[in-house]
Structures are given as C-alpha cells and as structure tokens.
Amino acid sequence: MPPLFALVDCDNFYVSCERVFDPGLEGKAVIVLSNNDGCVVSRSNEAKALGIGMGVPEFKIRDLIRRHRVQVFSSNYAFYSDMSRRVMQTLAGFSPAMEVYSIDEAFLDLAGFERWDLAAYGRRIRQRVREWTGLPVTVGIARSKTLAKVAARLAKRSKRAAGILDLSASPWLDRALAAVAVEDVWGVGRRYAGFLAARGITNALQLKHADEGLIRRRMGVVGLRLLRELQGISCYPVVTSRPPRKSLGVSRTFRQEITRAADLREALASYTAAAAERLRAEKLVAGVLTVYLLTNRFRENYRCDNITLRLPVASSHTPELIGCALQGFSRIFRPGRGYKKVGVQLGEIAPESPVQASFFDPVDRPKARRLMQAVDRINRRMGPATLVYGAQGLGGEQPWKTTFKHRSRATATGLEPLPEAFDFPKTATVSLVSNLAVS
Ligand SMILES: [Mg+2]
Structure with a gap:
C-alpha cells in the first residue's frame, strides 16, 4: 500500500480557543500574548491583516491595538492543552494511526484510503472537529509528510480550498510546490535557506529538482x-508513540530580578510541583534533580549556578522532590544577588513501576502514591493549583508569578467560570504531606 498522509492543523489555535468561549470575538482582530x-x-x-507580525513585542503595537480595538488575551496554556486533547481525541477516530506532532497539529496515516474521495474525507474531518470542539482546522493530504505540510x-492561504487541499494525485502538485518559498518547507528553515538561495533554489519545486550530490x-x-x-517518496512514517522522555524541566524568567530567598524558594517549589505532576x-519517576539559578544575563557578573x-x-x-530541590537551592543561593530565572530539571527518568524499594527508604511508597493520586485528581477537576504545598506559598504578593493581565476566564474542565455561584476557596494547602518529607 503506498503511503498516504493527512496533516490536520488548527487555524490560529490559541485565538480560536478563546473564540470558542466568546463567539463575540468572531470576525474581530484578536491576539494572544506569551507569558508575562x-x-x-x-x-x-483580522489581526494578521492589520500587519501584526508573529512574535512582535506587545509594547511595539500598543498604538495599533488601541486604534483598531484589537482584543488582547494572555496565554492560558492549561486551557489550550485541554482543547488540544479534545481535538486529538476527535481526530483519532479518522485513522488507524495518528501522530500528535504539536499542540495543534497531527499527522494521520491514510494508507489505503485512496479508494474513497479524499477531499470529501478531509471535509468530514474539518466538520467533525468543528462540531465536537468548536475549532477550525485545515487539512492537507499528500504522499509524504513534507508534502502534506505543503x-x-x-490550503490556509487559498479561499477556494476552503480548508482542505489534496495533493496526493493532483496534476497541480508542481505548481503548488512552486508557490512555496524554500524556507517554508518543513525541515529547511533559515539555516539552509541562505545556502539554497545562493544556488538559485528559492522555492520548493526548485528544491525537488536540486542536484542530489x-x-x-x-x-x-x-x-x-x-x-x-518532495518527490512524493515517503521517508518518514507516522510515529504513534512518543519516544521516551530523557528529562523534564520547568523554569520561568521573572519580570524583574528577585533577591529574597523566600520568594525564590516559593517559585522553585511551585516549578518542582508542576514537574512532579507531569512526571x-x-x-514516570526521576532519579536525579538539578536546580539552577540565573542572574540577569544583561548585567555584569552574569552567573548560572546549578547543582x-x-x-x-x-x-x-x-x-x-520539593525537599530535594530546596536542599539544592540553599547550597547555591547567594544573598545579595538579583536572580532573573529559576528552574528545576528532572533526570534519569524511568517508568514508575519497577522502582527498587530500599530497606532504608523512609517513605511509605504505596501510601505516598495514593496521596499524590488524590491531589492530582482534585487539581484536575477543580483547576490547577487548587491544592498546593506549603512551600509554594499562599498567594498574596508573589513577585515570581507570571502575570496574565488579559487572561480570559475560559476553561474547559475546571469550575473557574462558576466561582460566584459556589464560592469555593480558591486554594487549599496540603499540610498532611509534611510527615512524608524527604529525610
Ligand atoms: Mg496551527
């Protein structure tokens, strides 16, 4: 069976997520900003049409935002990844094998599907995702992953395509390739675009016919x-399972330098808790833990200390893990230094079950595991950080916290939109865990 692929890519993903919960944003210029x-x-x-570029700092377009009443949102990654999961679950029904390529993209293995009308199949995918999640997607179909990307x-650029383009047996394939700049071909990037351009290779069609030597x-x-x-000979199959993780890290850059040990410890504890939850x-379980502290790299005596x-x-x-991280912290922290970034990195990661029990292990592992499962369940249902550890601090002025001035209240699972009705305490602390702390 000759290989056949579909790439399904959400349109303007973060913005589209915000629109699902606020249809009034439809037809308006909307942007989402990065952390802080x-x-x-x-x-x-509509925002693209105003000339707002990808990656532009917000302060550079403040005028434009005001003049055109651009709707601005802070990113809400918990919400977006939840929407992403819904999209992927929907897509999984369309193919025997699927590769989740990024938060808003997936490759579907369609080998053998050519006996059906592929364009119609693509339209069905779009329609189903729209009905089940509210999100718009674009579908590209071709004989290789690179061509499906093309x-x-x-399809995104063409109004006539209406969100689906099948190049698998198209007489227009070469014309399509000629319309794609070489740096936009999957895997080329800026690194090779210069070298290729210098040899007269500026579009994907020219690259397809380039000298192999x-x-x-x-x-x-x-x-x-x-x-x-590009020649339609597939070299990359759909990879259904992710390769095992080697490490897992969580870190943030602060808005301003932080000197107080107490603030830094809270930040570090929070990142460690987030990393442990993902683990x-x-x-999975981790065998080693690295803490790192960075001062401002735009100042003299820039330092990156780690342990x-x-x-x-x-x-x-x-x-x-928090106990271990704080232990490391106290060994590399120096009073008087202004820190700009704190992070934790977990290593020697392995599957959780065959962990060797040590006779001297002070932690009751089965009990600890049950407790963590309960905490994770509560945080999943009631929203992240419903239960936090004392070491993470209890809110109030936390200078290390990322700011989200414009964050929408959209959430797909939590009870966030209902606080007035229920008046839940937003945050509770787990103190019963302290007797399980690391020795
Ligand atoms: Mg996308």
Missing part, C-alpha cells in the same frame, strides 16, 4: 530525504 504578556504568539486573520500551508554534501542524509519527500501523569542531587530512591513524590 510579552510577545504575540497567536493572531486571528498542502496544508497552501550538492544537497547530500551540504545537508547530509536529512537533506536527501527531504528531496525524496506522574506520564507514569544536581541524587534522590535516595527514584521518585515522583512531590514533597520529596
């Missing part, structure tokens, strides 16, 4: 595969 409301990370078509890209010399075997993919969600500690037993237990 820094740069533009998603734009509606198809989706062109030249490409092999300069881009290696990856470059050669790229040519094959448990993937049923790696080994856990007594590979673990995903939050209090234990």
